[in-house]
Amino acid sequence: MHFDKLFGSLDGFLSYTTGGLVFGAIYALVALGYTMVYGVLQLINFAHSEVFMFGTFAVAWVFVLLHGTDGVTWSLGKALPILLAALIAAMVVSGLVALLLERVAYRPLLKKNAPKLIALISAIGASFALSEAMGLRDHFASWFGLDDNLADYVSPGGARDVYSNPVTIEPTPLFSIGGYQVTDVDLVVVIAAILMMVALDQFVRRTRFGRGIRAVAQDPESASLMGVNSQRVIQGTFLIGGLMAGAAATLYMMKIGSTRQNAGFILGVKAFTAAVMGGIGNLRGALLGGLVLGVMENWGSAVFGAQWKDVVAFVLLVLVLLLRPSGLLGEALGKARA
Amino acid sequence: MRFSSKAVAGLMLAGLATTSLAACGSSDKGSASGDFCGKNIAFLGALSGDAGALGQNMVNGINLALKEYNAKNADCKISLKKFDSQGDPAKAPALATQIINDDSIFGLIGPGFSGESLATGKTFFEAGLPSISPSATADAITQSGWTTWHRVIGNNDTQGKAGVSYLTGTIGAKKVFVVDDGQDYSKGLAATVKKALGSNMVDSDQISVGDTNMSAVVQAVKASGADAVYYAGYYTEAGLLVKQLRQGGFKGTYMSGDGSEDPHFVQVAGPQAAEGAILTAPAGPAPKSFDATGLYATQAYDASNIFLAAVEKGVKTEKDLNDFIGSYTGEGVSGPIAFDDKGDIKQTTIYAYFVKDGKLQVNTPKAIS
Numbered sequence: 001m002h003f004d005k006l007f008g009s010l011d012g013f014l015s016y017t018t019g020g021l022v023f024g025a026i027y028a029l030v031a032l033g034y035t036m037v038y039g040v041l042q043l044i045n046f047a048h049s050e051v052f053m054f055g056t057f058a059v060a061w062v063f064v065l066l067h068g069t070d071g072v073t074w075s076l077g078k079a080l081p082i083l084l085a086a087l088i089a090a091m092v093v094s095g096l097v098a099l100l101l102e103r104v105a106y107r108p109l110l111k112k113n114a115p116k117l118i119a120l121i122s123a124i125g126a127s128f129a130l131s132e133a134m135g136l137r138d139h140f141a142s143w144f145g146l147d148d149n150l151a152d153y154v155s156p157g158g159a160r161d162v163y164s165n166p167v168t169i170e171p172t173p174l175f176s177i178g179g180y181q182v183t184d185v186d187l188v189v190v191i192a193a194i195l196m197m198v199a200l201d202q203f204v205r206r207t208r209f210g211r212g213i214r215a216v217a218q219d220p221e222s223a224s225l226m227g228v229n230s231q232r233v234i235q236g237t238f239l240i241g242g243l244m245a246g247a248a249a250t251l252y253m254m255k256i257g258s259t260r261q262n263a264g265f266i267l268g269v270k271a272f273t274a275a276v277m278g279g280i281g282n283l284r285g286a287l288l289g290g291l292v293l294g295v296m297e298n299w300g301s302a303v304f305g306a307q308w309k310d311v312v313a314f315v316l317l318v319l320v321l322l323l324r325p326s327g328l329l330g331e332a333l334g335k336a337r338a
Numbered sequence: 339m340r341f342s343s344k345a346v347a348g349l350m351l352a353g354l355a356t357t358s359l360a361a362c363g364s365s366d367k368g369s370a371s372g373d374f375c376g377k378n379i380a381f382l383g384a385l386s387g388d389a390g391a392l393g394q395n396m397v398n399g400i401n402l403a404l405k406e407y408n409a410k411n412a413d414c415k416i417s418l419k420k421f422d423s424q425g426d427p428a429k430a431p432a433l434a435t436q437i438i439n440d441d442s443i444f445g446l447i448g449p450g451f452s453g454e455s456l457a458t459g460k461t462f463f464e465a466g467l468p469s470i471s472p473s474a475t476a477d478a479i480t481q482s483g484w485t486t487w488h489r490v491i492g493n494n495d496t497q498g499k500a501g502v503s504y505l506t507g508t509i510g511a512k513k514v515f516v517v518d519d520g521q522d523y524s525k526g527l528a529a530t531v532k533k534a535l536g537s538n539m540v541d542s543d544q545i546s547v548g549d550t551n552m553s554a555v556v557q558a559v560k561a562s563g564a565d566a567v568y569y570a571g572y573y574t575e576a577g578l579l580v581k582q583l584r585q586g587g588f589k590g591t592y593m594s595g596d597g598s599e600d601p602h603f604v605q606v607a608g609p610q611a612a613e614g615a616i617l618t619a620p621a622g623p624a625p626k627s628f629d630a631t632g633l634y635a636t637q638a639y640d641a642s643n644i645f646l647a648a649v650e651k652g653v654k655t656e657k658d659l660n661d662f663i664g665s666y667t668g669e670g671v672s673g674p675i676a677f678d679d680k681g682d683i684k685q686t687t688i689y690a691y692f693v694k695d696g697k698l699q700v701n702t703p704k705a706i707s
Contacts, residue, residue, distance in 0.1 A: 072609065158390050158391075162606055164605040171585055180586070181586060302557070305543055306554050
């Protein structure tokens with residue numbers, strides 16, 4: 001154990017913390033999707049990580065479409081126009097995948113009043129199906145005789161191999177906190193995460209549709225008696241989660257730059273952990289949980305070594321749940337006051 | 339007496355089978371080519387997954403060798419059966435069982451990686467199936483006493499020492515930070531590198547496969563004041579690590595081993611972050627006339643040709659085949675080939691490949707040992 005690495009100097013402490021916050025912001029954005037759906041349906045949408053994964057591919061594909069496959073390094077400013085197009089594409093793709101999920105994997109089960117456990121299994125199945133569909137996209141292309149036209153959108157090593165954005169976004173260092181160089185990319189990631197969380201929070205608290213979401217979360221039956229179209233609310237909830245995942249995917253591709261068919265898995269587990277830690281069903285909790293998880297992972301890496309990162313994250317989760325079973329902020333979506 | 343039509347048909351079939359068997363037996367004795375005609379060699383390795391590109395390279399090499407051989411020997415064709423382990427030691431054993439239970443398979447090219455080699459070596463050894471790996475470099479494999487196991491590539495020990503002597507000698511690095519991904523191949527290579535570095539190693543860390551957030555390692559590297567980083571692992575994580583190191587302001591030398599020596603490395607890292615990276619491999623570039631591309635393609639081609647030479651010579655049993663491989667000497671496209679008693683290749687050259695002008699320069703490596 002190397003406590004000196006973390007606590008030996010203020011610089012070290014600050015740099016591990018800042019690095020963790022940046023990743024925590026991405027966890028938080030994905031966690032929002034888990035928390036929204038859970039808040040409304042009391043259902044863990046395990047396929048949400050694949051919704052995110054489709055978004056990451058959408059980002060890379062937009063760059064291939066608008067720029068080509070030529071590997072280059074651009075500054076954030078230069079990449080901005082394509083990045084905005086990629087953001088819209090990723091939100092649309094992730095939103096559509098989320099809607100599709102709701103239509104195919106949930107609605108039929110909800111209609112038949114199936115137990116929650118069945119919907120959970122359906123979600124896990126959908127997660128594998130989506131991930132494998134992405135891993136077999138070269139086969140789909142060849143069924144339609146498009147493999148030559150779409151070769152750029154698969155990957156030189158095959159559909160299961162890592163797929164990189166041809167444009168690497170080179171971050172510009174702005175200032176440093178401790179030893180950590182804060183770059184424009186880091187700043188965008190963190191600010192975007194906070195802004196989106198605030199916007200979503202306000203949306204749920206202040207708009208008519210948000211009131212519908214809260215009503216369905218509290219008591220679906222009474223809500224429909226009061227004239228809330230609960231099916232539309234559920235669809236809307238999936239859509240919002242998907243849009244957030246698309247935005248998270250764009251930020252992820254800005255920071256990491258490459259993805260693959262199973263990229264959602266670990267990140268999804270982490271984001272789910274963040275949602276549970278913050279209090280699942282609680283939007284502010286998702287942000288807090290994401291940031292805490294990101295920071296704790298980095299602290300754990302410093303003290304125990306990077307291979308212990310995930311162990312630290314999950315031990316922390318267990319401890320939080322032992323002491324506060326409802327999570328750090330522990331309030332369900334339905335109970336939030338307007 | 340009346341026979342039922344079924345019984346007649348059965349008798350006739352039995353008779354046919356006996357005569358055809360007899361015919362087969364007699365023709366085999368007369369033929370110069372051996373019992374392996376019409377049979378298969380197997381490939382076991384990653385054809386998809388995180389390092390799938392490397393397995394595809396090997397299959398390209400094998401297919402080239404088979405194409406050349408089958409064009410010359412139309413009466414004794416050999417085919418390839420591919421088994422995709424995704425490079426995963428957990429998936430390989432089930433495939434190994436399939437391979438040894440398949441009577442049409444007389445030899446194995448692979449396994450591709452070290453982890454899967456260690457996981458399947460005993461199975462293949464007990465079944466007596468001779469194998470030649472084009473790419474598995476962990477030292478431990480050939481120390482297990484599996485006499486059917488061979489490789490046409492230098493081991494980690496040679497590669498690690500050569501890499502370190504280049505880093506500390508030619509580059510002049512004094513403080514090297516070693517990172518690995520915890521897999522069999524990587525841990526072995528990292529251990530050799532650490533030992534060879536001695537007091538020149540400033541610190542070390544381990545990441546996990548599939549990790550994308552390397553910021554903790556980046557901080558540790560910067561805090562250690564390292565002037566070089568050695569990464570043992572495969573190209574995806576290698577690319578992400580160098581990308582985040584450069585973005586975090588690390589200016590020193592970045593070196594990795596053969597698991598990272600693939601153009602994907604540059605794609606993942608981005609051309610700017612990858613620039614100047616040094617990737618070692620116990621494999622040189624293919625000769626210009628060689629018609630298959632990618633790392634390990636030449637080794638896979640050479641390994642296939644050893645099996646095919648045995649078939650041409652009329653070797654009949656797997657045991658004889660194993661003896662043939664053990665005593666084989668020849669000049670392959672990857673270099674001179676002969677095995678020591680453990681199955682390691684006797685002579686090997688380690689090459690350093692450089693990333694220059696945003697591309698991995700696959701054709702102009704430098705021999706460093």
